[in-house]
Amino acid sequence: MKDEYLELDFRDLPDRKTGQTEGDSPLEQSLEGFSADRREFLKVVGGGILVLVSLGEGELLAQGRRGGGFGRQLPSDWNAFLRIGEDGRVSCFTGKIEMGQGVATSLAQMLADELNVPLENVDMVMGDTDLCPWDMGTFGSMSTRFFGPPLRAAAAEARAVLLQLAAEHLQTPAAELKAENGAISVKEHPEKKVSYAELTKGKRIERRLKEKAVLEEVSEFTIVGKPVLRRDALEKVTGKAQYAADVRLPGMLCAAILRPPAHGATLKSVDTSEAERLPGVRIVKEGDLVAVLHKHPDNAAEALGKVKAEFDRPQSDVDDKTIFDHLLKVAPEGKTVASGGDLKRGAELATGVVEATYLNSYVSHAPIEPHAALAKIEGEKATVWASTQNPFGARDEIARRLEISSTNVRVITPFVGGGFGGKTNNQQAVEAAVLAKAAGKPVQVVWTRAEEFFYDTFRPAAVVKIRSGVDGAGRIVLWDYHVYFAGERGCQQFYDVPNHATVSHGSGWTAGAGTHPFRTGPWRAPSNNTNSFARESQIDLLAAKAGADPVEFRLKNLTDERMIRVLKTAAEKFGWTPKKAPSGRGLGVACGTDSGTCVAWIAEVEVDKTSGVVEVKRVVCAQEMGLVINPEGARIQMEGCITMGLGYALAEEVHFKGGEVRDLHFGSYQIPRFSWLPKIETVLVDAKDSPPQGGGEPAIIGMGAVVANAVFDAAGARLLQLPMTPERIKEAMGKRG
Amino acid sequence: MEQAIQFTLNNKPVRIAADGERKLLWVLRYDLGLTGPKCGCGQGYCGACTVLVAGEAVRSCLMSLKDVAGREVVTIEGLARNGRLHPVQEAFMEHDAMQCGYCTPGMILEAVALLRKNPKPSREEILKSMDDNLCRCGAHTRIVAAIESVARSLSGGPTR
Ligand code: FES
Ligand code: FES
Numbered sequence: 001m002k003d004e005y006l007e008l009d010f011r012d013l014p015d016r017k018t019g020q021t022e023g024d025s026p027l028e029q030s031l032e033g034f035s036a037d038r039r040e041f042l043k044v045v046g047g048g049i050l051v052l053v054s055l056g057e058g059e060l061l062a063q064g065r066r067g068g069g070f071g072r073q074l075p076s077d078w079n080a081f082l083r084i085g086e087d088g089r090v091s092c093f094t095g096k097i098e099m100g101q102g103v104a105t106s107l108a109q110m111l112a113d114e115l116n117v118p119l120e121n122v123d124m125v126m127g128d129t130d131l132c133p134w135d136m137g138t139f140g141s142m143s144t145r146f147f148g149p150p151l152r153a154a155a156a157e158a159r160a161v162l163l164q165l166a167a168e169h170l171q172t173p174a175a176e177l178k179a180e181n182g183a184i185s186v187k188e189h190p191e192k193k194v195s196y197a198e199l200t201k202g203k204r205i206e207r208r209l210k211e212k213a214v215l216e217e218v219s220e221f222t223i224v225g226k227p228v229l230r231r232d233a234l235e236k237v238t239g240k241a242q243y244a245a246d247v248r249l250p251g252m253l254c255a256a257i258l259r260p261p262a263h264g265a266t267l268k269s270v271d272t273s274e275a276e277r278l279p280g281v282r283i284v285k286e287g288d289l290v291a292v293l294h295k296h297p298d299n300a301a302e303a304l305g306k307v308k309a310e311f312d313r314p315q316s317d318v319d320d321k322t323i324f325d326h327l328l329k330v331a332p333e334g335k336t337v338a339s340g341g342d343l344k345r346g347a348e349l350a351t352g353v354v355e356a357t358y359l360n361s362y363v364s365h366a367p368i369e370p371h372a373a374l375a376k377i378e379g380e381k382a383t384v385w386a387s388t389q390n391p392f393g394a395r396d397e398i399a400r401r402l403e404i405s406s407t408n409v410r411v412i413t414p415f416v417g418g419g420f421g422g423k424t425n426n427q428q429a430v431e432a433a434v435l436a437k438a439a440g441k442p443v444q445v446v447w448t449r450a451e452e453f454f455y456d457t458f459r460p461a462a463v464v465k466i467r468s469g470v471d472g473a474g475r476i477v478l479w480d481y482h483v484y485f486a487g488e489r490g491c492q493q494f495y496d497v498p499n500h501a502t503v504s505h506g507s508g509w510t511a512g513a514g515t516h517p518f519r520t521g522p523w524r525a526p527s528n529n530t531n532s533f534a535r536e537s538q539i540d541l542l543a544a545k546a547g548a549d550p551v552e553f554r555l556k557n558l559t560d561e562r563m564i565r566v567l568k569t570a571a572e573k574f575g576w577t578p579k580k581a582p583s584g585r586g587l588g589v590a591c592g593t594d595s596g597t598c599v600a601w602i603a604e605v606e607v608d609k610t611s612g613v614v615e616v617k618r619v620v621c622a623q624e625m626g627l628v629i630n631p632e633g634a635r636i637q638m639e640g641c642i643t644m645g646l647g648y649a650l651a652e653e654v655h656f657k658g659g660e661v662r663d664l665h666f667g668s669y670q671i672p673r674f675s676w677l678p679k680i681e682t683v684l685v686d687a688k689d690s691p692p693q694g695g696g697e698p699a700i701i702g703m704g705a706v707v708a709n710a711v712f713d714a715a716g717a718r719l720l721q722l723p724m725t726p727e728r729i730k731e732a733m734g735k736r737g
Numbered sequence: 738m739e740q741a742i743q744f745t746l747n748n749k750p751v752r753i754a755a756d757g758e759r760k761l762l763w764v765l766r767y768d769l770g771l772t773g774p775k776c777g778c779g780q781g782y783c784g785a786c787t788v789l790v791a792g793e794a795v796r797s798c799l800m801s802l803k804d805v806a807g808r809e810v811v812t813i814e815g816l817a818r819n820g821r822l823h824p825v826q827e828a829f830m831e832h833d834a835m836q837c838g839y840c841t842p843g844m845i846l847e848a849v850a851l852l853r854k855n856p857k858p859s860r861e862e863i864l865k866s867m868d869d870n871l872c873r874c875g876a877h878t879r880i881v882a883a884i885e886s887v888a889r890s891l892s893g894g895p896t897r
Contacts, residue, residue: 099837100835100836100837100838100874101836102836229830229831229833230833230835232838233829233830233833233835234830235838236835236838236841237813237822237826237827237829237830237835237841237845238773238813238814238816238817238822238826239771239772239773239774239812239813239814239842240773240814241838242772243772243775243839245772245775245776246772248770248772254767295767296759296763296767296768297763297767298759298760298763298767299759366873367837367839367873368775368777368783368785368837368839368840368871368872368873369775369777369837369839370776370777415837415838415839416837417775417837417838417839418836418837418839418873418874420873446776448779449777449778449779449780449782449783632833636833636836636876636879637836639875639876639877639878639879640836640874640875640876641875642875643875643877643878644873644874644875665778665780665782666778666780666782666783666871667780667782671871671873672875672877673868673869673871674863674864674865674867674868674870674877674880674881675864675865675868677864677877677878677881680878
């Protein structure tokens with residue numbers, strides 16, 4: 001199995017055609033520069049006002065960088081699209097998808113404010129590759145940060161068009177008009193008024209926006225910044241919300257697919273004769289893909305149980321214990337990510353030097369919704385409903401596999417039941433398409449929990465080695481940091497250290513063959529959980545070495561104003577009183593930064609010294625993320641991050657032997673449960689005047705360190721490996737001395 | 738072996754000819770056209786498939802069809818009555834007690850069954866009885882708050 005979970009190959013995309021030259025008007029009303037299919041599409045969307053926006057090159061580059069280097073070539077064409085229909089309703093067409101992070105709500109909030117319409121009048125059309133402009137995918141806390149600004153610009157442009165139309169209609173200069181509640185009125189004579197619907201009726205106006213439009217002042221926003229409830233809540237509490245596995249087509253069949261016992265195993269022989277005899281069963285063999293089809297998935301699975309198969313298994317001894325030595329052995333030369341001063345000088349200045357090696361295991365995404373897809377093939381055209389974080393990536397993968405053009409594949413993304421990075425792997429969508437083609441009927445593929453664990457693109461196991469030192473005044477003077485296979489995100493320390501070097505060996509998940517025994521991939525805040533665990537644990541070791549309180553030690557070594565502010569906020573909210581660790585209180589602190597957002601955590605734990613079981617009792621988390629579009633949504637994401645982070649901190653770890661994954665169900669792979677729930681307190685640090693930053697991931701990155709530091713404070717035991725299982729805690733307590 | 742099985746589904750009688758050993762979840766989803774009960778594991782570990790059988794929360798991925806014969810089954814689709822949401826559904830909305838929403842039907846039905854048995858559960862009791870319902874998005878804090886608010890209203894106190 002080759003490493004191919006992120007099929008974001010921009011080489012498949014049409015060339016960039018900006019259709020704009022210097023000095024052109026920022027608005028262009030022609031459709032020149034669009035590919036033929038796009039032009040066709042624009043004709044079918046209907047009347048009203050259409051605004052198309054291209055993201056600036058800088059923003060796209062930043063997206064590519066932030067996403068972990070998959071921005072090889074930039075997409076062309078436009079990236080956001082907005083329509084004010086002839087009924088006055090606002091529709092936003094976006095390739096982003098809703099998987100629980102609340103973008104369907106926050107993007108709609110932004111539009112409603114910019115266009116002065118009630119939130120209910122905004123419709124979001126998401127993740128449909130035939131209707132929505134190309135999009136790289138929904139991950140990396142990027143939706144609001146990068147997609148928000150062009151969308152706001154599109155809305156502002158649409159509003160300008162409306163004002164112009166209203167000026168004609170009302171015979172009043174645009175400057176004397178105001179937009180409110182889906183209508184435009186004369187400021188001095190509010191009774192002179194015309195609704196958006198009246199203005200757009202029978203019209204067909206297209207605008208293409210390249211430069212920044214005049215945006216509404218944040219202070220004029222009435223919806224952004226106010227907590228609003230999720231727009232999808234009613235559908236979700238009544239069971240009406242549709243996920244990919246809920247889509248039904250007449251005549252559809254459900255697939256149960258023959259799977260190898262281990263990664264790297266190849267099919268030697270297969271006997272399907274017994275299964276074939278069962279009523280309603282069809283067998284499809286497409287190369288190595290052997291599937292049993294039936295109109296009921298349970299009957300298909302039962303028949304699959306009657307398929308006899310033999311596999312050749314590769315010899316591989318690496319397991320969850322030996323993996324770290326293996327990784328260090330195969331690690332490539334490092335790449336220096338940051339450096340300054342002179343490490344030798346740092347070592348001379350240091351009165352106390354601490355060296356430590358941090359380990360963390362493979363971790364599964366484990367969304368409760370397994371990968372699902374339903375494919376229908378009609379002639380040359382494939383339509384696939386899929387649970388995916390990157391519908392356009394899925395479309396291109398399906399096209400390649402079926403050997404048809406991407407324009408003949410339509411991927412539709414219903415609600416996604418959690419992704420966390422794992423649903424950038426679209427294998428199930430390709431399988432459904434292949435089987436549908438072979439069967440001549442619509443085919444549904446829904447992975448079992450075992451398949452979900454087996455084919456997951458795990459967060460890579462990784463090693464971090466740090467050598468660092470403090471001087472007699474309690475200042476960090478040396479920081480020598482090497483990370484192996486976690487990746488760069490979050491590896492740069494943000495303390496004020498004069499002599500430092502940060503080196504990354506091997507990337508997060510595009511490591512060469514022979515590195516990992518299975519596929520790995522981006523996992524909520526990729527790289528950063530591993531890097532933050534190591535860094536913030538090490539900072540605590542230095543604080544202990546300096547005999548200082550861990551909060552005061554951090555404040556003393558920080559110069560970043562934003563970080564200082566969030567740390568002080570968290571400490572104040574918690575009611576922190578300074579004491580050197582281990583104080584026996586069970587309190588820990590950590591700081592981190594991700595997606596432009598600064599976060600500080602303080603946790604309180606209790607360690608049962610006989611069993612080694614940790615109970616996290618309270619977590620305070622302060623976050624500064626620039627302008628907050630939906631504060632309630634932001635808090636929900638923070639709570640989610642904190643709760644989810646308890647899993648990799650305390651229990652989550654994939655056990656394996658060679659390519660054989662041993663944890664294949666929720667009985668052995670434990671994710672956080674209600675009984676683990678600490679009291680969670682979140683604080684959003686106000687920063688209205690800076691642009692919105694990412695909110696879906698940052699609050700998870702410090703969870704390993706904050707719990708490890710609190711465990712140290714409680715029991716004097718320093719945990720250098722995640723997860724901190726009871727066995728590891730007891731072992732560390734034994735070593736304490 | 739096919740047999741005719743009758744039961745009440747969301748307040749309506751149903752009669753189905755099917756193998757009684759098949760699990761209820763698949764029959765609901767693929768024979769009876771409902772999609773509210775979700776499959777998260779099919780093994781009894783996650784609770785996404787939870788439905789009410791005679792008022793008790795059960796894992797429909799483990800329960801055989803024949804075992805619901807003659808009994809009353811309620812799925813998330815049948816929880817609202819006469820166009821009015823159940824108080825637990827309302828509380829989930831008010832408290833934003835979901836993210837991706839995939840665990841939500843199971844969570845709500847588990848909570849309904851809990852409150853039926855114990856209208857005034859303590860926080861500890863809530864955590865304990867919800868413990869086998871998994872949520873990967875980490876909506877737990879708000880789910881607990883939602884259930885607590887219904888418990889308060891059932892005991893006549895303020896709901897928020
Ligand atoms: S699907 Fe029934 S318990 Fe998970
Ligand atoms: S809301 Fe996503 S699993 Fe619970």
